Amino acid sequence: MQEVSGWVAKLTDMVLAYAPKLALAIIVLIVGIKVINKLATLARRAMEKAGISNNITPFLSSILGISLKVLLFFSIAGMVGIETASFIAVLAAAGFAVGLALQGSLSNFAAGIIILIFRPYKAGDWIEVNDKFGKVEEIQIFNTLIVTPGRKTLIIPNGQVVESIVTNYSEKGFIRVELNVTMPYAESFPKVKEIIMEVLQGIPNVLEDPEPEIGIETFDSHNIVLAVRPYTHPDNYWDVTFAAHERIKAAFNQHGIQVAYSEGVEMGSIGD
Structure with missing residues (x-):
């Protein structure tokens, strides 16, 4: 007991x-x-x-x-x-x-977590990574999927994204469309500038703020090369580009502005 x-x-x-x-x-x-x-x-x-x-x-x-x-x-x-x-x-x-x-996979996974936390971009943003430009379609565990303007899907490992410089064109809500237009030396620049500005103001999706920029970029042997820089939302970049080409050409024809082309300079070509 x-x-x-x-x-x-x-x-x-x-x-x-x-x-x-x-x-x-x-x-x-x-x-x-x-x-x-x-x-x-x-x-x-x-x-x-x-x-x-x-x-x-x-x-x-x-x-x-x-x-x-x-x-x-x-x-x-x-x-x-x-x-x-x-x-x-x-x-x-x-x-x-x-x-x-799983060293490589874990590196991409950790990079994916960093992207999710710090959000340098999100689905729907237009970005450029390693000289690859496109719209973010999806942020996956190990990769980021972007779709190029040519409808190609690029699969970029998140580790490469974190280690590279990422340009986010959607961060500010607008992007600058870079066009080069040529005019003959005989024409008045203020007159041509006014014509182009009027054309840009009539194009849908061209923003009023920031205001389009038009100036003389350089001088060619036959033409004056103008820099035409309207602003738009990234989703409307190509629509604005094509519309600007078409309408500026039509406006030049309407006002009798003859453009002589020199080698290497094309009207409305997109700048670098």
Whole structure:
């Protein structure tokens, strides 16, 4: 009986010693899971608003939720007195091995996370990366998909994007259309400038602010080369370009402006 009483006393002492920690751990577990699920939901909604693919947002939000739950598990284990050093060592070794095997993929994945956080661009933006120009169609886990004006889909690894200079033409909401137009030396520049400005003001999607810019760029052996610079939304770049070519040519014909072409200079060619 004394031996049984001793075991009961030890068990009672153990329960009394661990009960508060266990109760606190259970409370932290319940509250922690609810908070983590809420954070994962908020992260998923934020990614959807940012234009991230619906095929990716569940995956990323799941990774976030699992990572936070693992941290929660180690925190609770430490609260109740369980040694976590061995678990951490095993996970670290496994993570190191996986990291070596998937070094390139993990680099692109990490770059994708950086893009999502700092948002140098989003779906629908017109960007230029490594001399490749196009509209962002989708930001995937490992790659960014852009569609060129020629309807080609380019798949660019996110690691290359992060390491390169990215030009975002949609950031300011407008882009400058760069045209070169030639006029003969016999014509008056103020007159030709007025004609071109009137043409630009009549083209849909040419912005009033910033105002179109027209000036003399250089002198050719047969012509004066004018720089014509209207502004428009990136989505309307080519529509404005083609309309400007057509209408300026028609206006020149209407006003009897004869343009002599010299080698290497074409009316309405897009500048560099």
